[in-house]
Amino acid sequence: MTDVTVSPAGDAPTLSAVTKPLGELPNLLTFADPTAPLFWNRGDRGCVGVGEVLRLVFTGPDRFVEASRVWREIAAAAVVDDPVGMPGSGLVAFGTFAFADESASESVLIVPRLLIHRHRNMAWVTEVTLRGEAAALVDGVDPASVLPAARPLDAAAWSGVELREPEVVAYRSPAPGAGQPKWGASIGGSDVDAYLAGVRNATARVVAGDLEKVVLSRQIGGQLEPGADVRIPLERLSDRYLDCWTFAVDGLIGASPETLVRSTSGAVSARVLAGTRGRRAEDAARDRAARDELLRSAKEQHEHDFAVQSVVTALAPHVTELRTSDAPFALQLPNVWHLATDLGAALGAESTALELVDALHPTAAVAGTPTADAVALIAELEPFDRGRYSGAVGWIDAAGDGEWVIALRCAQIGEVDADGARAIVATAGGGIVEGSNPQHELGETVSKFRPITEAFAS
Numbered sequence: 001m002t003d004v005t006v007s008p009a010g011d012a013p014t015l016s017a018v019t020k021p022l023g024e025l026p027n028l029l030t031f032a033d034p035t036a037p038l039f040w041n042r043g044d045r046g047c048v049g050v051g052e053v054l055r056l057v058f059t060g061p062d063r064f065v066e067a068s069r070v071w072r073e074i075a076a077a078a079v080v081d082d083p084v085g086m087p088g089s090g091l092v093a094f095g096t097f098a099f100a101d102e103s104a105s106e107s108v109l110i111v112p113r114l115l116i117h118r119h120r121n122m123a124w125v126t127e128v129t130l131r132g133e134a135a136a137l138v139d140g141v142d143p144a145s146v147l148p149a150a151r152p153l154d155a156a157a158w159s160g161v162e163l164r165e166p167e168v169v170a171y172r173s174p175a176p177g178a179g180q181p182k183w184g185a186s187i188g189g190s191d192v193d194a195y196l197a198g199v200r201n202a203t204a205r206v207v208a209g210d211l212e213k214v215v216l217s218r219q220i221g222g223q224l225e226p227g228a229d230v231r232i233p234l235e236r237l238s239d240r241y242l243d244c245w246t247f248a249v250d251g252l253i254g255a256s257p258e259t260l261v262r263s264t265s266g267a268v269s270a271r272v273l274a275g276t277r278g279r280r281a282e283d284a285a286r287d288r289a290a291r292d293e294l295l296r297s298a299k300e301q302h303e304h305d306f307a308v309q310s311v312v313t314a315l316a317p318h319v320t321e322l323r324t325s326d327a328p329f330a331l332q333l334p335n336v337w338h339l340a341t342d343l344g345a346a347l348g349a350e351s352t353a354l355e356l357v358d359a360l361h362p363t364a365a366v367a368g369t370p371t372a373d374a375v376a377l378i379a380e381l382e383p384f385d386r387g388r389y390s391g392a393v394g395w396i397d398a399a400g401d402g403e404w405v406i407a408l409r410c411a412q413i414g415e416v417d418a419d420g421a422r423a424i425v426a427t428a429g430g431g432i433v434e435g436s437n438p439q440h441e442l443g444e445t446v447s448k449f450r451p452i453t454e455a456f457a458s
Helices: 063-077 191-207 231-240 284-296 298-318 353-360 371-381 438-456
Strands: 002-004 015-021 038-042 045-050 054-058 079-081 092-097 107-111 114-119 122-130 213-224 245-249 252-256 259-264 267-278 319-324 329-332 336-347 392-397 402-406 410-416 422-432
Touching: 054 063, 054 092, 063 092, 063 107, 063 353, 063 392, 092 245, 191 213, 191 371, 191 422, 191 438, 213 371, 213 438, 231 245, 231 252, 231 438, 245 392, 245 402, 252 392, 252 438, 259 353, 267 284, 267 298, 267 422, 267 438, 284 329, 284 336, 298 319, 298 336, 298 353, 298 422, 336 438, 353 392, 353 402, 410 438, 422 438
Parallel strands: 002 054, 015 079
Antiparallel strands: 015 122, 038 045, 038 245, 045 114, 054 107, 092 107, 092 392, 114 122, 213 422, 245 252, 252 410, 259 267, 259 402, 267 336, 319 336, 329 336, 392 402, 410 422
């Protein structure tokens, strides 16, 4: 594997990508690495990566722009044989990017050595090699023969992990460059109390006119046993959250309902979510009442308008024929109702999907309004580095097309410790505007944690 921090101009590695159709539809997760899967799936469309041929690492405020620049160079130098010609075929990199410019978390693009893909009733495999490497997927070879041995999932062997609030609050490192704290570093107090205090503080700032909206989050965490097969929670997320993109990229695992941007063959689309009510699925009447309350809520509609306008403003310079849903609709997920608006447009210039992500991030749905003021207040009030939570996760191909979602309903799995265990930290948040109630906002985070807590449960 080649690991590049940032490739200098003109120094791009030369890749060769060969895509061949598969005769049978694969069970994707059986080919994934049990402890470090690379996975992207929604309903009957998805893929799994096997191995790594290239990893690119980015940090800082220019991480998206640099990633796009380096990827353009790599794609231009690559030799791609792609008779399939579908979104996600040919040369593809998967990425996960940090929320904050100053985050200690790395933003990465990963090119898998093998990419096994299915799209409804079609399937294909792509092999990527570096210049000078021997390829296995050559003419005359059955494409199925290059697939790794399938490893069935054993749900009975999954012991689960309980994710809960820490007893103490992580502190922010006081010295620039000193690195961010690990889970559980202490200055005393409870995570919930700190979150409620943050909501009260943020609401006061909004009332005072400092800003219009800010999104505050909190964390829960636990520990995975040595060798835990995290394909089990991935399968649960994928089966249960059919309207979400289920993902696993570099230890970030989740199921996001919010498409930041999709750009394919000149067509651009996005889905904006802001405004939430917990589901009452056990009681149909109460569930409908929760939905109707969300649709009627002036506070939630106000918050949603901020989020939609931020996306429209950011996309407008890059697209033409921009259109949105006539009115927000209630998106039904297993855990919550969301106010949702879909956007569509035509790509107005030769922007890559990552350049569109750079224009959009962070949206008001995950930061607030005005953006700079909201991001500064998040840094002040949240006692931790968000890492990749509420950043971007997705893929980009050799043409610059791709699909990126906001990293929501997710958890980051850490490195293996001396005992073979791994920490896991989940993050969830909500928008604070004038009239926000701290206990309601806390309840909203509980609902948003549910996809991860249930997926990782025993």
